[in-house]
Amino acid sequence: DQQVKQNSPSLSVQEGRISILNCDYTNSMFDYFLWYKKYPAEGPTFLISISSIKDKNEDGRFTVFLNKSAKHLSLHIVPSQPGDSAVYFCAARVTGNQFYFGTGTSLTVIP
Amino acid sequence: EPEVTQTPSHQVTQMGQEVILRCVPISNHLYFYWYRQILGQKVEFLVSFYNNEISEKSEIFDDQFSVERPDGSNFTLKIRSTKLEDSAMYFCASSELVNNSPLHFGNGTRLTVT
Numbered sequence: 001d002q003q004v005k006q007n008s009p010s011l012s013v014q015e016g017r018i019s020i021l022n023c024d025y026t027n028s029m030f031d032y033f034l035w036y037k038k039y040p041a042e043g044p045t046f047l048i049s050i051s052s053i054k055d056k057n058e059d060g061r062f063t064v065f066l067n068k069s070a071k072h073l074s075l076h077i078v079p080s081q082p083g084d085s086a087v088y089f090c091a092a093r094v095t096g097n098q099f100y101f102g103t104g105t106s107l108t109v110i111p
Numbered sequence: 112e113p114e115v116t117q118t119p120s121h122q123v124t125q126m127g128q129e130v131i132l133r134c135v136p137i138s139n140h141l142y143f144y145w146y147r148q149i150l151g152q153k154v155e156f157l158v159s160f161y162n163n164e165i166s167e168k169s170e171i172f173d174d175q176f177s178v179e180r181p182d183g184s185n186f187t188l189k190i191r192s193t194k195l196e197d198s199a200m201y202f203c204a205s206s207e208l209v210n211n212s213p214l215h216f217g218n219g220t221r222l223t224v225t
Contacts, residue, residue, distance in 0.1 A: 043216030101154040
């Protein structure tokens, strides 16, 4: 039951360029979406979120876009920095408190 | 910045043994969660806990699992009789009692069942 999908297991980007991480979901009842960043041997760290009533949320270098009609979520990081190299998980929640996570995309930012 | 702390960082146990994984959530948070991640797989929801009772649980969270908040600060996950397939990273998380509040995760306990 894969309600949240990240179809790209890995992504490599040059430093200074834009990183775009994608996420698709199947459950139209999701009302809250999040992106997490995870370094090895650490827990996921919250990055940015968006409510289903919005289509864009920006925080510094990070912007999350939500396309409800396409059931698609993306995270843009610009400019990308080597310290951004990590695994990125998208997550979604149906009203309540169960969050569903994607399988993650490993981002490598090349100096 | 307040953080969720988990102990131990690594637990090795023999199949059939009981293990208790411990967590101290962020102090003003009222929702608590356990997630796990089997190596190479997605982060999976196990259980959420609010007001001293389970609010939701997944199919993974069967009778072998239990959670407890024994005092005002700790939140524990017990696995009664571990199986090889229980080997995973177990993450504790907590969140505030407000709408659209993100989960804050601990660094996890790596459980290895031999």
